[in-house]
Structures are given as C-alpha cells and as structure tokens.
Amino acid sequence: MTLENPGARELTIRVAGQPDERVLENNALHAVVQVRDRTEKILYFEGEPRHEVAFMLREVKDDENLQVVLLQRTAENKFFRRNLDDALELLAGFPTTRDELYRYRALILGSVEASFFTHDQLEMIADFVSERGGTLLMLGGRRALADGGYKGTPLEDILPVVIPEPTAATPTERLVFVKVAPTPAGVNHPVTRIDGSAENSAERWDTLPAVSTTNLITELKPGATELLQGSVVAGAGDPADRVVLAFQRYGKGRALVLGVQDTWLWQMDATVPIEDQSHETFWQQLLRWVVTETPDAVAAAPDRASVEAGEPVTLEATVLDAGFVEVNGAAVNAQVTTPIGDVREVPMEWSVSEDGKYTASFTPEMDGIYEVSVEAGRDTTSLGTAATSLRVAPGIEEFRDPYQRRSLLERVADETGGRYYTPESADELPEDLRFTGGGVTVTEERDLWDMPILFLFLAGVLGAEWAYRRKRGMA
Known part of the structure; x- marks a missing residue:
C-alpha cells in the first residue's frame, strides 16, 4: 500500500x-x-573510490524524499563532496561537532578504517545512534569492521554483529563469494521484499548472482535480527555462512551492518536482465527504512x-x-x-x-x-x-478487550462498601442484599429526646388525644 x-x-x-x-x-x-512529504538527509562517508558508491547513488537519485550527501576520501585529507545543500557543507571533512552530525537522519560508513576518526568522533557517532536516535549503517569492505580496526572502539558496542579479532590475512585471502537469501525474520521485512510478495521476492533473491565479502561476520549479538544471510559458494576465505544484513536497536536509534562490498553486481552482472530492478528496489527500500524512525x-x-x-x-x-x-x-x-x-x-x-x-x-x-x-x-x-x-470516535474497547479486570472490580467493591463475587460465592448474593446496606447507605440512630421537634410533636399528639377523651367523658 x-x-x-x-x-x-x-x-x-x-x-x-x-x-x-x-x-x-x-x-x-x-x-x-x-x-510526510519531505527530504530526509543521509550522510554517506566512503573511505576509497569503489563501484558500490556510484551505483548506490544512482539508484536513489530520483527519489525526492531521499538526499544522500556523499563525502568520499580521494587522498589523504582530500575529499570529494556531492549532493550538498551549500558550498560550506562538510568543507573540512567528516563532522567534528554534534550539531554538524546531528543534522543528518542516518549515517553510512563505507570502507574506512577506524583510525581515520578521532576518539571523540567515534564517541560522537555512537551518541548519534544512542542519544540523537539516528541510524548507523556500516558497509562491508577491506577497511571495514574487524579489518578496519573497529574491535575495541565505541562503535563495536552499537553494531549488531560480533566483531572478531583482526587477522594477518590479506583481503585476497579473506575473499569469499556468498549467495544471499532472506532469513525467516527477513522474508516479510520491507527491506528485503524486492518483488512485491514474500514468495515472489524469495524467488527473485534466488536468481540474483553471488556477491563478495572480505569480512568474516558470522555471529549476531543477543537481541539483533538477521534479515539476509549468505552461503559461501566460492573463494579462499573461511567457508562459514556469513551475516549479510542485520540490525539492532541501541539507545534511541538503530545500527545495521551490510557485510558485503559489491551489491552492484545485482544490477550489472551478465546474468541479470536489463529490466531487473532488484538492486534499485533494495537500496531505495533500505535507505527509506533507515530514516523511518529517526526522531x-x-x-x-x-x-x-x-x-x-x-x-x-x-x-x-x-x-x-x-x-x-x-x-x-x-x-x-x-x-x-x-x-x-x-x-x-x-x-x-x-x-x-x-x-x-x-x-x-x-x-x-x-x-x-x-x-x-x-x-x-x-x-x-x-x-x-x-x-x-x-x-x-465512539470507543469499542469493551468489544476488543473484553476480559475481566478482577483487581479493578475488587478495588471498586472495597472502596464503595460492596463485595466482589465469584461464581462459587454468587449464591450468597440474595442474603447479602437482604441484610447489607448499599455502599452509599448510612444508618444513624438517635434518641427521641435528642430530637426536640419530633418529641414536641409526639407530646402534642398525646396531649390532644387526652383532651379529646376527657371532653367526651371517656377519660
């Protein structure tokens, strides 16, 4: 809809x-x-030139509700900027203040090593998720995750996957190709339904070519949700199945990992028909979803x-x-x-x-x-x-939620001087109604001599009777 x-x-x-x-x-x-009909700003920081950048930006360029601001490192302390609001935006590189970073609703980190950032910037990114309520999406790459030195940094805590210890293996030695498929949790998720219904989407995923990763991501954190998984079909790296797409809530925001590096193959591989829109649909739905709940x-x-x-x-x-x-x-x-x-x-x-x-x-x-x-x-x-x-509108809670609220009924009965009855004690109700006063009934007894008006009235009646009987000779 x-x-x-x-x-x-x-x-x-x-x-x-x-x-x-x-x-x-x-x-x-x-x-x-x-x-809402407005433009949602996303900051995409990429640490090196690669095809994934160009194809992802191309897929969302016609979406009027998404503005992906690109900051791409081209050399040391040199950056390429794209899709800016003004010429001063990101002029000095990656944001160094919260006011500057928090203007974005989501942050994408590509293949960029953790040592590029200062410790304050890493903490600021973590706060962007936990305090600002933004979304962090970390992409796979040779300088991402464990291979980028993120183990032991403030970002390790917020990511939904377990980052293993880095190894001395080269990217070529770590490279594997994985066949991607939705998990049971991802079958009906709005990000992974790339062809309408869940059934059609599952068939479409099965036709897409394998993609590559150099990141050994195999384990989720408690509370994280895996949407896409990858089965290794080729490559020299570890043959264990990979976590491809996973997310978790952290503080007020969310953190995601997309642990592959060339989803553009879903668009450009020779086996993919020209009219196939799987790659475009996937990125549009993913980026719209990451900004949906940002406050x-x-x-x-x-x-x-x-x-x-x-x-x-x-x-x-x-x-x-x-x-x-x-x-x-x-x-x-x-x-x-x-x-x-x-x-x-x-x-x-x-x-x-x-x-x-x-x-x-x-x-x-x-x-x-x-x-x-x-x-x-x-x-x-x-x-x-x-x-x-x-x-x-008229309330219908009693129809939607008709269970008995016993504690409330007992409290009302106690506060009004009544009694709560169960089916087992219901036979006592007639007797209680006969001898028990209502919750608003107050019984008060007074001696006649404490009520002068009534006392004088009764005395007058008795005196009148005595005078009448005496007059008639009956006294």
Whole structure:
C-alpha cells in the first residue's frame, strides 16, 4: 500500500464476520498514520573510490524524499563532496561537532578504517545512534569492521554483529563469494521484499548472482535480527555462512551492518536482465527504512491515539536544540485543526518536572481526525516543528478487550462498601442484599429526646388525644 498525499490518513482493516458471530464491533481496527512529504538527509562517508558508491547513488537519485550527501576520501585529507545543500557543507571533512552530525537522519560508513576518526568522533557517532536516535549503517569492505580496526572502539558496542579479532590475512585471502537469501525474520521485512510478495521476492533473491565479502561476520549479538544471510559458494576465505544484513536497536536509534562490498553486481552482472530492478528496489527500500524512525528535534503526540468526543486530551511535546539537548522555557504553540477545517491555537506550557517536555489540553467536540501542528522557538530562533493527529470516535474497547479486570472490580467493591463475587460465592448474593446496606447507605440512630421537634410533636399528639377523651367523658 502506498499513501500518496501528505497529512494524517486513517487506515481501517476489516475482517468478515462469521455466520454465527454475535459481536461484530471488534472486526475492524483503525489506525492513523502521518504521511510526510519531505527530504530526509543521509550522510554517506566512503573511505576509497569503489563501484558500490556510484551505483548506490544512482539508484536513489530520483527519489525526492531521499538526499544522500556523499563525502568520499580521494587522498589523504582530500575529499570529494556531492549532493550538498551549500558550498560550506562538510568543507573540512567528516563532522567534528554534534550539531554538524546531528543534522543528518542516518549515517553510512563505507570502507574506512577506524583510525581515520578521532576518539571523540567515534564517541560522537555512537551518541548519534544512542542519544540523537539516528541510524548507523556500516558497509562491508577491506577497511571495514574487524579489518578496519573497529574491535575495541565505541562503535563495536552499537553494531549488531560480533566483531572478531583482526587477522594477518590479506583481503585476497579473506575473499569469499556468498549467495544471499532472506532469513525467516527477513522474508516479510520491507527491506528485503524486492518483488512485491514474500514468495515472489524469495524467488527473485534466488536468481540474483553471488556477491563478495572480505569480512568474516558470522555471529549476531543477543537481541539483533538477521534479515539476509549468505552461503559461501566460492573463494579462499573461511567457508562459514556469513551475516549479510542485520540490525539492532541501541539507545534511541538503530545500527545495521551490510557485510558485503559489491551489491552492484545485482544490477550489472551478465546474468541479470536489463529490466531487473532488484538492486534499485533494495537500496531505495533500505535507505527509506533507515530514516523511518529517526526522531526530530521537536516531537509531539497526544497521550492517547483515540478518544471519544467530549473527552479531554493532553498533548505532549518534546523540544530539543540542534545538539539534541532538552530546551526549557521555549515558546511552544500547538495549532489544532478540526475535521471540518476550523483552526484553534493551543499554547503549550513547560512541564517543570521534566526537561524539554511541554503539555497542553483541549477537548474535541466532534468525531473525526484532528490534525495537530506544533511549533517551537526560543528568542528569534526556530527550534523546529512537529505534526501529529488524533482520532475521535465512539470507543469499542469493551468489544476488543473484553476480559475481566478482577483487581479493578475488587478495588471498586472495597472502596464503595460492596463485595466482589465469584461464581462459587454468587449464591450468597440474595442474603447479602437482604441484610447489607448499599455502599452509599448510612444508618444513624438517635434518641427521641435528642430530637426536640419530633418529641414536641409526639407530646402534642398525646396531649390532644387526652383532651379529646376527657371532653367526651371517656377519660
């Protein structure tokens, strides 16, 4: 499914009811997605000229939502730059400050040795993943992974694979060719489905030629997911199966390894038909996926994704600066657009208990999709914007999630003076109703002499009766 138009879009998934099904309200699931139409910047740093660079850039050059900024080392302290926003971008080479690196949503490291970077830069890359929430993609190559000296560096911790100890073997001695195939976890993944359905994609992978690697990557870290695996079909290196594509979450971001060095063969090998788009589809889907979950400096969301009309909603926003440090005391304003197009301004207040967090409340008055735009600034500087949405509709939680919440029922019974009954104790209910007062019933006893008005009334009645009987001669 492809959503073409930007903005909030409601998706409804339904299943047909069964002939004897009584409850149909839970046969539909609603979800609101935010479709963005903007350019996502990716920094690709390559340590040497190689074909992989040119073919990868060619495959995504027509994608208006991706901007791959290339920084390629051509000689010592000399770099080739491409796809820049301005002439000053990356003028001094690889970023040396967090503000400079954090403007990108993903970072690709090609065949470049760890010793090229300072220790501060390596720590900054690790923070780019863990604190900024960006994605790191490390490609295979003769200067990558263990062969590039990354064992024992800050990047070793964030990568999803186990980096072995480097060896004295030459790249030629380590070279193997692997036949790539999706793993069970990768069969239905959006990156590996290069031909529509999972079945067609599996057949397409089977037709693609083998690719090469010099990196001995055979073991995943706990919690990592392998999407593509490679079976060695030729070469002088270790014959063990290779991890080709794997990822893991690390802190707020993700780290990936694509452990081969010439995926361009999937496009240019003599056995690949000219009309085959496997290489192009793979790179487009991979790069779109690596930026999908990267957070912005300003983020906003309602405390609940769906509410009923007339139910208060709390909007929450997180505001960070260019270095992704929390900002307090910013001017944050939310603009709420109703389903009929009316616009309401809702100022957001800083939550003193949490740095960088702002909240505001409003009450939707009609069913439909409410779109929310949040803008944050400090002094005359704009810190960023965020967009979110809210679905307002009658609730059906009791149909979707109808299990008994015993602890809640017991607490309500206890707080209201009642009692929780099970099927085994239900026969006691009639007797309890007969002799037990309700949770809101209060019984109070008072002596008559403590109630003067009633006492005088009764005394007056008795005195009147005595006077009447005496008058009639009955006393």
